[in-house]
Amino acid sequence: MHTIRTVEAAAYVGQPVRLTGWLHNLRQLGGVNFIVLRDGWGAIQAVTESEADLEPLVGLGLESVIALTGVVIATPQAPGGVELHQPHIEVITPITETGPVPLNKRQIQAGLPLLLDHAVVANRHPARQAVFRLAAGAMAGFRQTLLAHHFTEVQTPKLVASATESGANVFELNYFGRPAYLAQSPQFYKQIMVGVFARVFEVGPVFRAEPHDTTRHINEYVSLDVEFGFIESHFTVMALVRAVLAGLFSELAAHYQAELTLLQANLPPVPENIPHLHFAEAQELILKQHGVDVRGEPDLSPQDERWLGEWAQQEHGSDFLFVTGYPMVKRPFYTHPDPANPAYSNSFDLLFRGTELITGGQRLHLYGDYLAALARANLPAAPFETYLEAFRYGMPPHGGFAIGLERLLMQLLGLPNVRLATLFPRDQKRLTP
Amino acid sequence: MHTIRTVEAAAYVGQPVRLTGWLHNLRQLGGVNFIVLRDGWGAIQAVTESEADLEPLVGLGLESVIALTGVVIATPQAPGGVELHQPHIEVITPITETGPVPLNKRQIQAGLPLLLDHAVVANRHPARQAVFRLAAGAMAGFRQTLLAHHFTEVQTPKLVASATESGANVFELNYFGRPAYLAQSPQFYKQIMVGVFARVFEVGPVFRAEPHDTTRHINEYVSLDVEFGFIESHFTVMALVRAVLAGLFSELAAHYQAELTLLQANLPPVPENIPHLHFAEAQELILKQHGVDVRGEPDLSPQDERWLGEWAQQEHGSDFLFVTGYPMVKRPFYTHPDPANPAYSNSFDLLFRGTELITGGQRLHLYGDYLAALARANLPAAPFETYLEAFRYGMPPHGGFAIGLERLLMQLLGLPNVRLATLFPRDQKRLTP
Numbered sequence: 001m002h003t004i005r006t007v008e009a010a011a012y013v014g015q016p017v018r019l020t021g022w023l024h025n026l027r028q029l030g031g032v033n034f035i036v037l038r039d040g041w042g043a044i045q046a047v048t049e050s051e052a053d054l055e056p057l058v059g060l061g062l063e064s065v066i067a068l069t070g071v072v073i074a075t076p077q078a079p080g081g082v083e084l085h086q087p088h089i090e091v092i093t094p095i096t097e098t099g100p101v102p103l104n105k106r107q108i109q110a111g112l113p114l115l116l117d118h119a120v121v122a123n124r125h126p127a128r129q130a131v132f133r134l135a136a137g138a139m140a141g142f143r144q145t146l147l148a149h150h151f152t153e154v155q156t157p158k159l160v161a162s163a164t165e166s167g168a169n170v171f172e173l174n175y176f177g178r179p180a181y182l183a184q185s186p187q188f189y190k191q192i193m194v195g196v197f198a199r200v201f202e203v204g205p206v207f208r209a210e211p212h213d214t215t216r217h218i219n220e221y222v223s224l225d226v227e228f229g230f231i232e233s234h235f236t237v238m239a240l241v242r243a244v245l246a247g248l249f250s251e252l253a254a255h256y257q258a259e260l261t262l263l264q265a266n267l268p269p270v271p272e273n274i275p276h277l278h279f280a281e282a283q284e285l286i287l288k289q290h291g292v293d294v295r296g297e298p299d300l301s302p303q304d305e306r307w308l309g310e311w312a313q314q315e316h317g318s319d320f321l322f323v324t325g326y327p328m329v330k331r332p333f334y335t336h337p338d339p340a341n342p343a344y345s346n347s348f349d350l351l352f353r354g355t356e357l358i359t360g361g362q363r364l365h366l367y368g369d370y371l372a373a374l375a376r377a378n379l380p381a382a383p384f385e386t387y388l389e390a391f392r393y394g395m396p397p398h399g400g401f402a403i404g405l406e407r408l409l410m411q412l413l414g415l416p417n418v419r420l421a422t423l424f425p426r427d428q429k430r431l432t433p
Numbered sequence: 434m435h436t437i438r439t440v441e442a443a444a445y446v447g448q449p450v451r452l453t454g455w456l457h458n459l460r461q462l463g464g465v466n467f468i469v470l471r472d473g474w475g476a477i478q479a480v481t482e483s484e485a486d487l488e489p490l491v492g493l494g495l496e497s498v499i500a501l502t503g504v505v506i507a508t509p510q511a512p513g514g515v516e517l518h519q520p521h522i523e524v525i526t527p528i529t530e531t532g533p534v535p536l537n538k539r540q541i542q543a544g545l546p547l548l549l550d551h552a553v554v555a556n557r558h559p560a561r562q563a564v565f566r567l568a569a570g571a572m573a574g575f576r577q578t579l580l581a582h583h584f585t586e587v588q589t590p591k592l593v594a595s596a597t598e599s600g601a602n603v604f605e606l607n608y609f610g611r612p613a614y615l616a617q618s619p620q621f622y623k624q625i626m627v628g629v630f631a632r633v634f635e636v637g638p639v640f641r642a643e644p645h646d647t648t649r650h651i652n653e654y655v656s657l658d659v660e661f662g663f664i665e666s667h668f669t670v671m672a673l674v675r676a677v678l679a680g681l682f683s684e685l686a687a688h689y690q691a692e693l694t695l696l697q698a699n700l701p702p703v704p705e706n707i708p709h710l711h712f713a714e715a716q717e718l719i720l721k722q723h724g725v726d727v728r729g730e731p732d733l734s735p736q737d738e739r740w741l742g743e744w745a746q747q748e749h750g751s752d753f754l755f756v757t758g759y760p761m762v763k764r765p766f767y768t769h770p771d772p773a774n775p776a777y778s779n780s781f782d783l784l785f786r787g788t789e790l791i792t793g794g795q796r797l798h799l800y801g802d803y804l805a806a807l808a809r810a811n812l813p814a815a816p817f818e819t820y821l822e823a824f825r826y827g828m829p830p831h832g833g834f835a836i837g838l839e840r841l842l843m844q845l846l847g848l849p850n851v852r853l854a855t856l857f858p859r860d861q862k863r864l865t866p
Contacts, residue, residue: 005583020663021631022827040585040631040662063827092663093798095827120822123629132629136586143576150438152473153569155655155838157857158591158638159604161864171592173606173615176644176861182606182615189857192866196556196565198454198473204637205591211609222588229473230436230453230525365526386866389553394455394496394528405588424590424622428609431594433625433819 001069006042007258009082012072019044019084020092022124023064025104026057035087036104037068042258043126046070046084056089062104063124065093101125112417119424120433130259132423134252135222135409137259139203141251142224142403145244151228152197155204156189158182162383169210182207185402190227191334191363192390194398199228203405213428215417218406220426226360227400234336234346234362237399238276238322241350241358244403245320246270265413268319268352275312276322279344282308298330302355309354324348333377334370336362336399346399352411360401367391434502439475440691442515445505452477452517453525455557456497458537459490468520469537470501475691476559479503479517489522495537496557498526534558545850552857553866563692565856568655568842570689571681572636575657575836578680582673584661585630588637589622591615595816602643615640618835623660624767624796625823627831632661636838646861648850651839653859659793660833667769667779667795670832671709671755674783674791677836678753679703698846701752701785708745709755712777715741731763735788742787757781766810767803769795769832779832785844793834800824 003018021039028034033054035046046068048054057064070084100118101110103125108115115122122128143153160183163170171182183189186202193200206223226244231237249267252260260267277285283295286307294304300323312321325344328337338344347361364370370391374381381388409421419425424433436451454472461467466487468479479501481487490497503517533551534543536558541548548555555561576586593616596603604615616622619635626633639656659677664670682700685693693700710718716728719740727737733756745754758777761770769779780794797803803824807814814821842854852858857866 020829040629041583065827065829092829093827097825099826100822118822120625120628120819121826123626129629132587133585135588139586139588140580143573147573150474152566153572154565154856155568155572155636155638157653157859159640159653159859159864171606171608173604175604175864176642178864180864192553193556193856195553196473196562203588205588207592209609220590220592386553389533389551389866392528392530393532393554394498394526396453396498396525423587423626426590426592431592431608431611431613433822 006037006039006044006080009044009072010074010080013074013082014072016069016071017084018067018069020067021065023057023060023062023066023095025062026054035068035089037066038103038124038126040129042080044068044080044083045078046087048086050086053086053089056091059096060091060094061096061098063099063121064091064095066091112419116419116425116430117433123423127262130262131409131413131415131421133259134256134263134413135405135421137252137256138248138405138408139222139224141248142244143201143203144251145247146199146201146226148247149199149240149243151199151201151226152193154186154190154193154197154200154202156183156186156193156202158205158207169208171207171209184208185223186225187332187334188384188387190225190400191395191398192387194227194229194400195390195393195395198230198396201226211428215419216407216410218418218422218425218427221407221418221422222405224403224405224408225400226402227398229396229398231362231397231399234324234348234360234399237360237362237401238274238324238348238350241322241360241401242270242274263413267412270320271316271318274320274322274350275316275318276324276348277308279323279325279327282323285311298327300349305351305356306354309351312351319353321351322348323351331361333373333379334363336364336397350401355411357407357411358401358403360399362397362399365391365395365397439470439472439477439513442477442505443507443513446507446515447505449502449504450517451500451502453500454498456490456493456495456499456528458495459487468501468522470499471536471557471559473562475513477501477513477516478511479520481519483519486519486522489524492529493524493527494529494531496532496554497524497528499524545852549852549858549863550866556856560695563695564842564846564848564854566692567685567689567696567846568838568854570685570692571838571841572655572657574681574684575677576634576636577684578677579632579634579659581680582632582676584632584634584659585626587623587626587630587633587635589616589619589626589635591638591640602641604640604642617641618656619658620765620767621820623658623833624828624831625820627660627662628823628826628828631663631829634659644861648852649840649843651851651855651858651860654840654851654855655838657836657838657841658833659835660831662829662831664795664830664832667757667781667793667832670793670795670834671707671757671781671783674755674793674834675703675707696846700845703753704749704751707753707755707783708749708751709757709781710741712756712758712760715756718744731760733782733789738784738789739787742784745784752786754784755781756784764794766806766812767796769797769830783834788844790840790844791834791836793832795830795832798824798828798830 021037024038025036067090068087070087101122202225336346350358406421454470457471458469500523501520503520534555635658771777783791839854
C-alpha cells in the first residue's frame with residue numbers, strides 16, 4: 001500500500017492508500033462522521049457512518065497527528081473530488097489541549113497580534129500555508145529564470161566591518177571585541193561579484209535597524225538580489241526585471257493555482273514592454289491630471305505612486321510602471337548619473353499596482369568616479385577600500401535590482417500587513433516566536 | 434552578430450561573434466600575439482600576427498575590460514578547441530595598475546593571507562571561480578533533490594531572542610535597546626516548520642561565535658538544512674541524506690565537469706547503501722584494528738574518524754560512513770534517545786573521507802519529553818516557550834540534518850583550509866573584505 005500526500009489522492013482512485021498528517025477537523029452530522037486530515041500540501045476528507053471507526057479519536061482534540069488508511073473514492077462533491085470511506089484511523093501523536101488559534105475555519109479568526117504571537121501554530125492554517133508555499137514558489141521562479149540567463153548564485157557575508165549604504169539604521173554587534181554590523185543589503189558584494197562571474201544573484205536575509213512602525217516595514221527580510229555586467233544603461237536592467245517577473249509569475253501560475261485560488265489572488269499579466277515614465281514626466285503628469293504640483297520634490301510620495309499606478313492601468317492596462325531617472329540627490333553614492341542630465345540618475349523604481357516594489361539601476365563602474373562620488377557625499381574612502389578594489393582592477397558597466405520577497409507577496413496577495421507575508425516577523429517590538 | 438559567452442564559442446565555429454570580459458592574458462611570441470579574454474564562465478584565446486590589431490591595448494594592463502569581435506575558428510590545439518583570429522579589440526574599461534594578485538597563472542601564486550586580503554580580485558582567478566561555481570551547483574543540486582522529494586523551502590529568522598542550542602558561542606547584538614542573538618542554526622525553526630509543511634529545507638547563513646582558530650572553522654557559514662516528519666527513526670533520515678548527496682553530486686557531474694577537472698577533484702560514488710556502524714561498534718573496531726582503547730569516550734576524535742574512514746574504504750570501498758547512536762551526553766537536548774538503550778541516541782554523523790561532514794538524527798516530538806529533557810539539561814522552559822508550542826499542539830516523529838556548504842567543498846576538493854571554500858570568510862581576525 002502506498003503512503004501518499006493528500007494532493008496525490010486523485011491519482012489513486014479505487015486503491016487503498018495511507019495518509020499521514022494532522023486531524024484538521026472532525027464533524028459528526030446526523031450519524032455521518034467527517035474526518036479531515038491536513039498534511040503539508042493540502043487536506044483530504046474521510047467519511048464513515050460507523051462510530052467504531054472513530055474509536056481511536058475518543059477524548060482527543062484537533063491537531064492530533066494521525067494516519068488514515070482506506071480506499072480512495074471519487075466523490076465529485078467532496079473537496080478535491082476524492083475522499084476515503086470507512087478509514088482505519090491510527091493515532092501517532094495524541095493531543096488533548098485546544099490550540100491558541102483555531103485552524104479549521106476557512107478564514108483565520110484571530111487578530112494580528114494573536115496570529116503573530118502564536119505563528120508557530122497559526123502558520124499551519126491552510127491560508128497561512130498557502131502564503132508561504134507561494135513564497136517558496138517565488139524563490140524558485142526567481143532562481144530558475146536567472147539560471148536560465150546564466151547567472152551564478154552567490155552567498156555573501158552578513159557580518160560586515162562597516163555600515164554599507166548609510167551609517168544609520170544598522171544593527172551593531174560585538175565581534176570578538178570589536179564592532180561589526182549586519183549587512184543592510186548585499187549591494188557591495190554583489191557588485192564585487194560581477195567582477196568574478198559577470199552575472200550574479202543572491203537570495204538571503206537583510207537587516208534594517210529602521211525604527212519604522214508601519215504595515216510595510218520589518219527589520220529582517222528576504223532580499224532577492226541581482227547584479228550583472230556589460231549593460232547599456234538602466235534600460236538593460238529593466239529588461240531583466242521584466243524577464244524575472246514574468247518567469248516568477250509563470251512558475252506560480254504553473255504550480256500554485258490552488259494557493260492562488262484559496263487566497264483569491266490574481267497573477268498580474270506582465271506586459272511584453274512594461275510602460276515607463278521619466279521621473280520629471282511623472283511629476284508633470286501628476287500636475288496635469290490631479291492639479292497637484294510636486295515638481296521639484298526629490299522623491300515620489302505614496303499618493304504620487306498611487307496616481308501613477310492608476311495612470312498605467314488606464315493608459316496601458318498595466319499593473320506595472322517603471323519610473324526612471326530619480327534625482328541623484330535621493331540615490332546612494334554608487335548610482336550612475338544620467339550622462340545627458342547628471343542631476344538625474346540612471347535608476348528606476350518599478351511600481352506594482354501603485355506601490356514601489358523594486359528599486360534598481362546602473363551603478364558607477366570607474367574607480368575615479370567612485371573616489372569623486374565618495375568625496376561629494378562627504379564619505380571617507382578608507383572604509384570602502386576593499387569594495388573599491390573591484391573598480392580599481394576593472395569593472396564593466398553594470399547594474400542590478402532587489403526585490404523584497406515579503407513585499408512582493410504582500411502586494412501580490414493584497415495582504416494588509418507585510419508581517420502576514422513573513423513566517424516569523426521581526427519588528428521593534430517582536431523578536432519571538 | 435551574436436554576443437556570446439566564452440563557453441558557447443564552440444557552437445559558433447565559422448561565425449562572427451562578440452565576446453566581453455577581462456583581459457586575462459596577453460602574450461607576444463615571435464610575431465604572434467595571443468590575447469586571452471576571461472568572462473564569468475571561462476576563457477577564450479584570440480590570435481593575431483598584426484600589431485595594428487593590438488593598438489587599442491597599448492599602455493593598458495591585464496584586467497582591462499574589453500570586447501573581442503571576430504570569427505570563431507576550430508583549432509584543436511587551442512584551449513577549448515576554438516579561438517578567434519585577427520580580432521577587433523574594443524576597450525570598455527581601461528586598467529593600467531597591476532593588481533595585488535596575479536590572475537593569469539595556472540596556479541595562484543599567493544599565500545593565504547594575501548589571497549584573503551584581496552579576495553575581491555583573487556576570486557576572479559579561474560581556480561577560485563571554479564570553487565564558487567561548484568558552490569552554486571551544490572546549492573542547486575541540494576534544492577532540486579529536495580523539491581523532487583516534495584520539500585518546501587523556508588526562510589527563517591536569523592535574529593532570535595535567545596541563544597538556541599547552547600548559551601555559549603553566540604553573537605549578541607543590541608536590538609532596539611534589548612539583547613538579541615544571531616541564530617547559530619535554523620534548528621528550532623525548521624522543526625517548527627515540520628508542523629506546517631511536514632518536509633522543509635533552508636539554505637542560509639548561520640553564525641557561530643566560537644573562538645576557534647583552525648583550518649576547519651569560520652564564524653559565518655552557509656548551512657544546508659533539512660527537516661521532515663513521519664519518520665521511523667534516524668535511519669529514515671540517513672536514507673534521505675544518501676539521496677541528497679547522490680542528487681547533489683549528480684548535478685555537479687552533469688554540469689560542472691570543467692570545474693572539477695580544473696581543480697583535479699573526483700566526485701565520490703555514493704553507494705546505494707552507505708555503510709553504517711554503531712558508535713560502540715566503531716570504538717570496538719578501533720580497539721581491534723589499532724589497539725587504541727577509546728571505549729567509554731563520549732565522542733570520536735579526528736584520529737578515530739580517519740581510522741573509521743580508512744575502514745569504510747577498505748571494507749566497503751566507500752568514501753562515506755555513517756556512525757550512528759552517539760552517546761546522549763554529547764548531543765543537544767532535543768535529540769531522540771535510542772528506545773532500546775537510552776544512553777545512546779537516534780543520531781548520526783556522516784564521515785566523508787574520514788572527516789565528519791553531516792550531523793543529523795531523530796528529534797524528540799512529544800511535549801512531555803521536551804519538558805523532561807529541558808529539566809534534565811537544567812535548562813529553564815521559559816525561553817523555549819514558543820518552540821515548545823509546536824510540540825504542545827501535535828508534532829509527528831521527525832528528524833533532519835545539516836550540511837555545511839563550505840566544509841562540503843573543502844572536503845570534496847581537498848582544500849587545505851575552509852576559508853578557501855568561502856567567498857569572503859569571517860574569522861576571529863577577519864571581517865573584511
